[in-house]
Amino acid sequence: MKPSYEKLVPSSGESFRCFDRSALRSPVKWHRHPEVELTYIAKGSGSRIVGDHIGSYGDHDLVLSGSQLPHTWASDEYRGQPYDRHAAIVLQFHPDFLGPDFFSCVEMEVIARLLERAKRGLWFPDDVAVEVGRRMEALITAVGPSRLIGLLSILDRLSRCNAAKTLASEHYRYLAVGVANDAMETRIQTICDHIAGNLSDPDLSHHELADLADMNPSAFSRFFKQSTGRTVSAYINELRIGLACRLLCDSNAAVVSICHQAGFSNLSNFNRRFRQLRQMTPREYRTRFRTSI
Incomplete structure (x- = not known):
């Protein structure tokens, strides 16, 4: 399926986005964007599609989707609550928002490897999800340098998780051809x-x-x-x-x-x-x- 392209624009005074998904008025469908995305669903259930991965999600679902990796979450109607009303926290940042070489410096080596692995999508276990979910929630209202520090601390925590599972297959590739139709x-x-x-x-x-x-x-x-x-x-x-x-x-x-x-x-x-x-x-x-x- 051809995912729609989504253009993401941070709010004034912000270099990246972190928000509660339920605050948006319209649901997000199968889509892609240049930004890396971290999605945390505290409560909910349904089907998760990331690249060519189709799986189930439940409470405390935490997934890191790499740049241009198509993805969507579709809720179960039998639970009576659509995904766009889930208390889902979404963190989005462009890989180069701190400069094209920032993640190439030696101190960022482990995070650079994390972002490379995220090109196929990464799922994190519940204990990491709950911990990172709390940090993401705090990031929504953070301002100034503490906001950027919070993002880097989240990426550092994810990079140290050895139990993350890759979602899309090894051979999955998405090629954006021309202008979206x-x-x-x-x-x-x-x-x-x-x-x-x-x-x-x-x-x-x-x-x-x-x-x-x-x-x-x-x-x-x-x-x-x-x-x-x-x-x-x-x-x-x-x-x-x-x-x-x-x-x-x-x-x-x-x-x-x-x-x-x-x-x-x-x-x-x-x-x-x-x-x-x-x-x-x-x-x-x-x-x-x-x-x-």
Whole structure:
């Protein structure tokens, strides 16, 4: 999918941005920008797409996305709270905002390596997320030199985390070709929104999406596979299994009910896809990962 380009402009008197995502009036969709972005979601759940990574997120989700790496977060409707209302803190800074050679100096070597790894997206465990989340919250109202020091301290803490997990695949690359085509981006956004809004519909089809994109099925298949590294069915199944995982952990619903809520028409196919993507059965997943309700 072709992500939309987002131009970010810091407020007057600031060289980088740090804000509560819920303060924005419109939701942010699949997008990219030159700035490095650190996103912390204290409470919420849904699907996270970073490059060619599709995964689930829950409370205390902390992700560092590198420059020009496409990304988005889509919340679970069953939790009743859209992502743009989540208490998500977002920190954004251009890699060269302190000068093109700042992160090349020897003192910044570990942070330079962190930013290089972030080109594929980095996820951080809960203990680091909570600690860094508190620092990001304080950064929203910080002013003067303490604001810049706060940013550098956050990057220093992240650079010392050995448990960070890379998200996008090793071979993932995004190449921005020419000037963004508004019509194409509108078409892609329509497809993304349609898939996210109809995951529970077992009749959601490849032909339906191709029609929505105003493309013939074979051309749409090539376009989608080239852009995401996945077939349409694989992409939809990953999102559906992610939704099923959260339902298994956050509800007492029977597995067969969750199967249908996640958009699968029969239990055997659901179990097969679940095992394929999670290497265990839905019941085993619930036993291992659920918290008390």
